Amino acid sequence: MNGSFGELPRREALKVMAAAAGALPVLDAAAMQAQAAQANQATGPAPAARPRGDAWDPDLIHPRPGTWARKLTPGELITLSALCDTIIPADAKSPSASAVGVPAWINEFVSAPMDGNQNALVRIRGGLAWLNLESNTRFRKPYARLTATERTAICDDICYLPRAKPEHQAAARFFDQVRDLTAVGFYTTREGMQDLGYIGNVALPRFPEVSAEVKKAIGY
Amino acid sequence: MFLREPQAGTAYDVIVVGSGAGGGMAAYQLAVAGLKVLVLEAGRRYDPVTETPMFQLPKDAPLRGAGTREKPFGFYDATVDGGWEVPGEPYTQAPGAAGTANEFRWWRARMLGGRTNHWGRISLRMGPYDFKPKTRDGLGADWPMTYEDVAPYYDRTELLVGIYGSTEGLENTPDSSPGVLQPPPAPRPSELVTMKACEPLGIPVIPAHRAVLTVRQNGAALARQIHPDNALARRVLAASMNGRAACFWATECGRGCSIRANFQTTTVLLPPAMATGNCHLVADAMVRAVSVDRAGRATGVHYIDKRTRTDRHATAKVVVLAASACETARILLNSKSSQFPQGVSNGSGLVGKYLMDTVGAGLQGQIPALENLPPYHYDGAGGIHMYMPWWLYKDQLAGKLGFARGYHVEFGGGKGMPGPGIFGGLENFTGGAYGRKYKEEARRYYGSFVFFDGRGEMIPNEDSYCALDPDVIDQWGIPVLRFHWKWSPHETGQALHMVKTFTQIVEAMGGKVVGTPPTDGARAIARGGQIIHEVGTCRMGDDPRTSVLNQWGQSWEVKNLFVADGASFVSNADKNPTLSILALAWRTSDYIVEQLGRGEL
Numbered sequence: 001m002n003g004s005f006g007e008l009p010r011r012e013a014l015k016v017m018a019a020a021a022g023a024l025p026v027l028d029a030a031a032m033q034a035q036a037a038q039a040n041q042a043t044g045p046a047p048a049a050r051p052r053g054d055a056w057d058p059d060l061i062h063p064r065p066g067t068w069a070r071k072l073t074p075g076e077l078i079t080l081s082a083l084c085d086t087i088i089p090a091d092a093k094s095p096s097a098s099a100v101g102v103p104a105w106i107n108e109f110v111s112a113p114m115d116g117n118q119n120a121l122v123r124i125r126g127g128l129a130w131l132n133l134e135s136n137t138r139f140r141k142p143y144a145r146l147t148a149t150e151r152t153a154i155c156d157d158i159c160y161l162p163r164a165k166p167e168h169q170a171a172a173r174f175f176d177q178v179r180d181l182t183a184v185g186f187y188t189t190r191e192g193m194q195d196l197g198y199i200g201n202v203a204l205p206r207f208p209e210v211s212a213e214v215k216k217a218i219g220y
Numbered sequence: 221m222f223l224r225e226p227q228a229g230t231a232y233d234v235i236v237v238g239s240g241a242g243g244g245m246a247a248y249q250l251a252v253a254g255l256k257v258l259v260l261e262a263g264r265r266y267d268p269v270t271e272t273p274m275f276q277l278p279k280d281a282p283l284r285g286a287g288t289r290e291k292p293f294g295f296y297d298a299t300v301d302g303g304w305e306v307p308g309e310p311y312t313q314a315p316g317a318a319g320t321a322n323e324f325r326w327w328r329a330r331m332l333g334g335r336t337n338h339w340g341r342i343s344l345r346m347g348p349y350d351f352k353p354k355t356r357d358g359l360g361a362d363w364p365m366t367y368e369d370v371a372p373y374y375d376r377t378e379l380l381v382g383i384y385g386s387t388e389g390l391e392n393t394p395d396s397s398p399g400v401l402q403p404p405p406a407p408r409p410s411e412l413v414t415m416k417a418c419e420p421l422g423i424p425v426i427p428a429h430r431a432v433l434t435v436r437q438n439g440a441a442l443a444r445q446i447h448p449d450n451a452l453a454r455r456v457l458a459a460s461m462n463g464r465a466a467c468f469w470a471t472e473c474g475r476g477c478s479i480r481a482n483f484q485t486t487t488v489l490l491p492p493a494m495a496t497g498n499c500h501l502v503a504d505a506m507v508r509a510v511s512v513d514r515a516g517r518a519t520g521v522h523y524i525d526k527r528t529r530t531d532r533h534a535t536a537k538v539v540v541l542a543a544s545a546c547e548t549a550r551i552l553l554n555s556k557s558s559q560f561p562q563g564v565s566n567g568s569g570l571v572g573k574y575l576m577d578t579v580g581a582g583l584q585g586q587i588p589a590l591e592n593l594p595p596y597h598y599d600g601a602g603g604i605h606m607y608m609p610w611w612l613y614k615d616q617l618a619g620k621l622g623f624a625r626g627y628h629v630e631f632g633g634g635k636g637m638p639g640p641g642i643f644g645g646l647e648n649f650t651g652g653a654y655g656r657k658y659k660e661e662a663r664r665y666y667g668s669f670v671f672f673d674g675r676g677e678m679i680p681n682e683d684s685y686c687a688l689d690p691d692v693i694d695q696w697g698i699p700v701l702r703f704h705w706k707w708s709p710h711e712t713g714q715a716l717h718m719v720k721t722f723t724q725i726v727e728a729m730g731g732k733v734v735g736t737p738p739t740d741g742a743r744a745i746a747r748g749g750q751i752i753h754e755v756g757t758c759r760m761g762d763d764p765r766t767s768v769l770n771q772w773g774q775s776w777e778v779k780n781l782f783v784a785d786g787a788s789f790v791s792n793a794d795k796n797p798t799l800s801i802l803a804l805a806w807r808t809s810d811y812i813v814e815q816l817g818r819g820e821l
Contacts, residue, residue, distance in 0.1 A: 010680070039384075049267035056307055058282075156756075163652065183642060183644075197595035220412045
């Protein structure tokens with residue numbers, strides 16, 4: 001059970017380690033100590049089953065949303081909140097998107113360091129800027145201060161890519177992404193799940209037969 | 221017992237490399253037989269009982285739990301240090317293959333229990349035809365044993381693991397012996413609607429077989445049945461079984477299971493193996509090579525203690541490799557010496573060859589009959605309850621299909637837990653709805669989508685293999701694998717047939733296909749490795765010139781060296797491989813016990 005470092009001539013081993021350490025011409029005392037401490041890890045009790053806590057091995061029992069710095073400005077979040085609520089407003093069954101924290105979720109998403117998210121940041125920032133420019137051009141007010149009718153006038157032009165005019169294609173792509181993100185943000189909350197009637201995630205004694213009511217509805 | 225390093229002074233009978241399906245089963249069977257077993261696992265120690273996020277919600281996770289590079293199946297997926305990438309452990313593609321249809325994507329999990337913590341739990345037996353494919357159609361190769369040779373091991377594995385399903389008497393879709401299977405769960409609404417549409421199309425829809433307990437196991441009775449002559453095995457198995465709960469139908473199996481209702485080696489095989497006192501387990505131990513003596517016998521393995529980055533050697537009378545198909549091939553190829561210049565057990569030159577994955581293609585449909593259904597409480601439970609076994613044996617025999625071998629269909633739908641991606645693409649059904657209309661449309665369409673995934677047999681070919689890359693090493697200093705991959709017209713033809721069939725089913729359900737189905741099989745088929753059923757690389761056979769192992773998983777060249785994972789597969793029937801890996805690892809273990817007892821090893 002001997003490590004093969006014992007078989008490697010010591011001088012060669014030191015050369016290898018020095019090369020690995022880069023600029024260090026010889027092992028200094030601190031490095032020697034660290035090496036000794038590492039060797040000690042080889043004995044003693046087995047390590048416990050425990051996540052390391054990084055992205056490859058996160059703590060799944062105590063999750064928390066992404067901890068990266070948020071990038072949208074307070075001004076951008078005001079416009080975004082207004083747009084999220086245009087997409088998912090309050091109704092008799094559930095609250096609006098902004099009431100359950102959807103803008104903060106979208107900020108988490110576009111602030112994430114991955115390439116896809118960074119591309120989303122550009123599209124959503126640009127889209128929010130476009131939205132205010134368009135609002136100012138048409139109604140001389142920023143989007144957040146438009147009436148419901150005024151908001152609809154703009155959103156009807158950009159709500160469906162295949163129908164959007166050539167000059168609205170980019171805005172339609174922006175709208176589509178915000179709509180998808182708003183839906184994810186909204187329907188993953190307790191209020192959103194309740195709205196849809198999702199009642200899983202609850203322990204049951206057995207898997208029930210489809211009810212007579214559902215059987216009738218599906219024509220079975 | 222978990223150890224930081226092998227116990228000094230213990231003379232191990234067997235080293236088992238890997239703790240997934242093959243390694244977990246081998247460790248259990250060898251330990252209950254009274255052998256001293258050392259299991260080396262490349263990943264970290266992992267405990268599903270304390271680490272499984274059973275009820276955690278997407279809203280509390282980063283990015284609402286979406287899949288990322290580090291967690292490709294989502295934040296809450298059980299996999300640790302795995303996916304199609306492993307940090308610090310690259311692999312390479314044949315020149316020009318990266319990003320093309322000739323790319324192979326290698327999925328790994330670096331954790332105790334390997335990928336058994338995450339898998340879909342679909343547990344289908346290979347049938348009589350599947351063991352003799354070449355005899356039937358002239359393609360590929362036959363296995364060196366028959367279905368009848370393996371059937372008793374399937375029965376016992378199903379009893380041990382706990383598999384739900386039914387017996388249907390269908391062609392090449394074997395029935396289990398009476399009393400072996402657990403009762404299947406009732407079908408969901410989407411499954412009922414699909415069954416009804418498939419009946420006139422002549423497509424059978426029957427209960428799936430999955431490794432999930434629907435009722436608690438009777439530990440004492442099952443242990444007596446499985447181990448009639450072994451008191452130690454009966455004691456540890458009964459205790460382990462009695463500690464498993466039946467499924468409570470609330471969560472996704474891919475997260476793992478803290479109540480031990482589904483099968484993962486970390487809840488089903490390793491606990492009783494450890495309870496024997498005969499099994500020592502060292503995690504973070506990355507095996508790089510098999511060591512051999514002058515007589516050409518295996519003496520143990522070289523491994524890297526990942527926590528200290530030091531090279532170690534462990535010894536035993538017998539070595540069992542179960543590191544996963546490609547990792548096992550990599551270890552053998554890397555075990556070079558003057559006696560074995562091409563790597564241990566590779567005199568035939570076939571180690572790494574005949575790599576196979578499963579043929580995959582899928583389609584989604586939107587089904588009006590499933591719109592606006594009342595909520596039901598079982599929406600949280602993941603995993604299929606019904607499936608379609610391959611049904612066109614006669615048409616194929618009559619030459620009507622234009623491709624060889626079959627596929628089964630995994631399908632489903634329903635009001636699953638809202639997560640990342642929910643309602644993506646809904647604008648195509650609603651003409652871009654937003655506002656109050658959007659909320660109404662969301663209520664209407666939620667749960668009305670059904671997916672179909674074909675899972676078909678790939679025929680082994682000369683162009684699909686892995687070999688050591690002479691230019692690249694991983695962070696442990698081990699040469700990495702380079703993959704070569706090619707689908708044949710049999711596979712692409714099958715993928716196109718899948719897509720056409722699913723379109724037919726969706727239309728028969730009165731539904732609408734989501735998106736535009738591909739009209740070219742090469743576009744419909746998933747990439748090599750994407751279905752994560754890679755097998756082959758060290759195939760069994762009756763002839764040392766054309767195979768690496770005999771029917772017991774024993775190396776032709778090094779008689780105390782065995783392979784107990786998917787590497788030994790001769791063909792890759794459409795039946796998902798895990799159940800067969802488990803049954804064959806048991807068969808190999810029995811052979812090792814018998815041969816050791818006779819002094820043959």
